[in-house]
Structure formats: C-alpha cells, structure tokens
Amino acid sequence: xxxxxxxRLNAWVGKQLVRPTPAAxxxxxxxxxxxVEALDVANPVHLDVEAAHATGRGDVVAPxxxxxxxxxxxxxxxxxxxxxxxxxxxxxxxxxxxxGYTSVVATDSDFEFMRELVPGDHVSADESVESxxxxxxxxxxxxxxxxxxxxxxxxxGEVLATQKWRTLRFKPKxxxxxxxxxxxxxxxxxxxxxxxxxxxxxAKEHRLVIQRCTACQTxxxxxxxxxxxxxxxxxxxxxxxxxxxxxSFTVAHHPRHPAFDYPLVIAVVELEEGTRxxxxxxxxxxxxxxxxxxxxxxxxxxxxxxxxxxxxxxxxAGEEN
Amino acid sequence: xxxxxxxxxxxxxxxxxxxxxPIPLTRTFIVATAIASRDYQDVHHDPALAVERxxxxxxxxxxxxxxLVESYVAAWAGPAAxxxxxxxxxxxxNYPGDTMTMTGTVSAVEGRLVTVEVKGVNSLGPHASGSxxxxxxxxxx
Numbered sequence: 001x002x003x004x005x006x007x008r009l010n011a012w013v014g015k016q017l018v019r020p021t022p023a024a025x026x027x028x029x030x031x032x033x034x035x036v037e038a039l040d041v042a043n044p045v046h047l048d049v050e051a052a053h054a055t056g057r058g059d060v061v062a063p064x065x066x067x068x069x070x071x072x073x074x075x076x077x078x079x080x081x082x083x084x085x086x087x088x089x090x091x092x093x094x095x096x097x098x099x100g101y102t103s104v105v106a107t108d109s110d111f112e113f114m115r116e117l118v119p120g121d122h123v124s125a126d127e128s129v130e131s132x133x134x135x136x137x138x139x140x141x142x143x144x145x146x147x148x149x150x151x152x153x154x155x156x157g158e159v160l161a162t163q164k165w166r167t168l169r170f171k172p173k174x175x176x177x178x179x180x181x182x183x184x185x186x187x188x189x190x191x192x193x194x195x196x197x198x199x200x201x202x203a204k205e206h207r208l209v210i211q212r213c214t215a216c217q218t219x220x221x222x223x224x225x226x227x228x229x230x231x232x233x234x235x236x237x238x239x240x241x242x243x244x245x246x247x248s249f250t251v252a253h254h255p256r257h258p259a260f261d262y263p264l265v266i267a268v269v270e271l272e273e274g275t276r277x278x279x280x281x282x283x284x285x286x287x288x289x290x291x292x293x294x295x296x297x298x299x300x301x302x303x304x305x306x307x308x309x310x311x312x313x314x315x316x317a318g319e320e321n
Numbered sequence: 322x323x324x325x326x327x328x329x330x331x332x333x334x335x336x337x338x339x340x341x342x343p344i345p346l347t348r349t350f351i352v353a354t355a356i357a358s359r360d361y362q363d364v365h366h367d368p369a370l371a372v373e374r375x376x377x378x379x380x381x382x383x384x385x386x387x388x389l390v391e392s393y394v395a396a397w398a399g400p401a402a403x404x405x406x407x408x409x410x411x412x413x414x415n416y417p418g419d420t421m422t423m424t425g426t427v428s429a430v431e432g433r434l435v436t437v438e439v440k441g442v443n444s445l446g447p448h449a450s451g452s453x454x455x456x457x458x459x460x461x462x
Binding site for chain 2: 035078110
C-alpha cells in the first residue's frame, strides 16, 4: 500500500531538516563590524568594550538578529553547492517539487533570544519542520505554508535563540498558465437512450423541442416514454419558441468542475409553452438574476458531441411580446 | 566612559510613538547589508540575474530587514536594553531607489519588558511589520 502525497508530506512534521551544523567561525568582532557598518547601527555596545562595560555587560555583544548570519553558508557553498549523499533538506525540497511547489517566498520570521552573544561563542543551528498547511489559494499561486523552527545553540548545547520561519511553497502562476497542452475539461453528459435521443439530436440542430402526447396533447419535460397525464405511449414533438421566464435559480461556487465558468448560475426556466427546464443562465451576473425575469434561448455548443440550450436575459424586442 | 541613557519601564507608556526614521535604500546599501550578513544569493546583488528570476531588480535580504527592525527599536530604547524577540511579517520588497520609513508604537509594558509594534513601509506598501520585545534595565534608585 503506497502512501498518498499528503501522507508523505505530513510525515515530515516534527522531523529534522537540517542536522546541528556549526558556524564556520565563532562570534567575532570583524564580522560584527561589517554588520554594524553596513546596517548603520548606532548602538556602541557592539564594538566598544568600554561602552559594553558601562551598560553592565562583560564584553561587546553581537546584534541579536545577527545570530542568523553566523550560520550562513557563505559564498563558496552558495555558488558551488555540493549535494550531500544523505541530506534531509534536499529530500524535503524534492518532495515539494514533486507536488509542483517549485517556488518559495518567506512570509514570517519570529526570533526569541535567550541571551546575548559575545565574541568566542560558537553557534550551531538545526532546523525542524513544525507544520505544513493544506494547499491554499494565494495571490502568487496555489501553495502550502511550511513553518520550520531553527534552534541556535552554543558549544555547550545551551539554547541561545529560536527562530520560527514561515515560507510559502507555491506553484508559480506563470507555470500554471504555460500548460495549454492540457485538454479542455468536458461537461458531464446524459446517458443517451432510445427515449431521450431525439431531444439531444434536435439540440445539436439548435432546435429546442418539447415532447407532446398525441392522445391528450399534454406537453411534458423531462422526456419519457409515457404520458404522465393519460398514460399513452404515443408522442410527437413541438418546437419551443425559445421565450421563457426565470422560475428559480441557484449559484454554484464550490466545488468547481473544470468544464464550467464560475460563478455558475443554475436555473429552472419556465418555457412560454409551460414546461420547465434545468439549464444555465449566461451573460447574467448572479446579483442581476431576478425570479420572473424574461429570458431567451441561446445555444451552447459545449464540444463536438454536446449542444445544450442555455438562457440569457430577453432583449427589449422580446419583452414587447 | 559614559553612554547615552537607556529608558526604564516607568518612563514608557503604552501608545507612545517612536520617532519616525526614514532609511534611503540605495543599491550599495542593499548589496553591502546582504554581504555583511553572509548572504550571497544573486537576487540581492546581481540585477540581471534578479530580473531573470522574475524580480524587477535586486532586493533587500531578510536578515537585513530583521537587523533594521532591531536597531530601530534598540536606538530608541538605549544601549543597555536587551532584545528578547523580533517577530516580523514580510511584505513588499525593498528595491533600490526607494525609501523605507520605520514607525513604531509601544503596545505593552510588563515589568521590564516592553513590546513595540513596528512597521517599515516603502512606496509599495509595508515591507516588514511586526513587534519587538526589549528588556529595559532596572529602575535607578
């Protein structure tokens, strides 16, 4: 029995993505100086020992958020990454890629600091998966929010800081649009039999027909072999005028079928001849649909094998009748 | 030596606003801060590669966003204050040529712990918004 994608993904929750990895160098003044100069940090306690002493500290301290800088992989490993044989992080990314989540954007960072870092501290960090959201629709594309926790420790194992890190792993929209080879989804269709074939065949010729009992002249829809009024099996058809009124309707938002455009207005319309039909409204926004409104027939050639009657708001000329 | 004074909790009130602080985002600043934080990803220094990857230009890295939020609150609190938490949500990128303006408001004072709600906003909208918790020194006798 093979696990579903969802199960394989959720199996990562609680697991370590990055094993404890020590920083290349211990906390040191030259690196603090680069940071303080570039970010224009005014606080003297990062470089001036006397200022640090004056604030009750034993030594200069690194800026708190700089803790992440100590464990950065640096230039060489950025431009010449070396895939390890057994790298859980790479495995996790491969699983996300398999699901189509090939793009990433960081959304949240939440640091908590247990103590300040001083020169000589040797930071190491590991990273574990805290949670993986179900797929969400976002402005960037469909994606999953992945929250990880980085735990920073000193050489003795004491926790210095934690950092929750939330990223959106998403399917880029451009890629989704670049799949025109995907065939257009087809509308579901009725099972055709000897009792209903005539109606769908007429529709293909853009004729809306109504079944009529030749014994009592009663019109009926949906189609069937026997008159519900007089039980006669004899029938013929009349052609509908195409004029109708809106009898009732509902608006489907969810779940979506790929063959339909949404919001989808599903209507019961009453034909001028008196029978009712389940159909779709076209060219009418859901908020503009009003029960009783006059409608007129339009044909939807859905695909090579399916033509269906749909209805739009009657033109002014139609209302004159 | 003497250093600038540090605020104590009794001098801080909830609702108090921090002085606004505009940060000009020059190209050199974005590159220098990325390199100072050992972040060599090309989108933070190479304009052509940044465009190739779908960005309109290079943009500031997240370590720097955290660092700027930290130093904005630390500069207000004073040199003896200790940063306990930095929590940010990331939004509009910081591109070269823009200005990010930092604003802050004290939202909580609990003992010596002060929470400041911080926002860094550029011409596209909020770049980083969140909160910083600082521990202020003991009250002077």
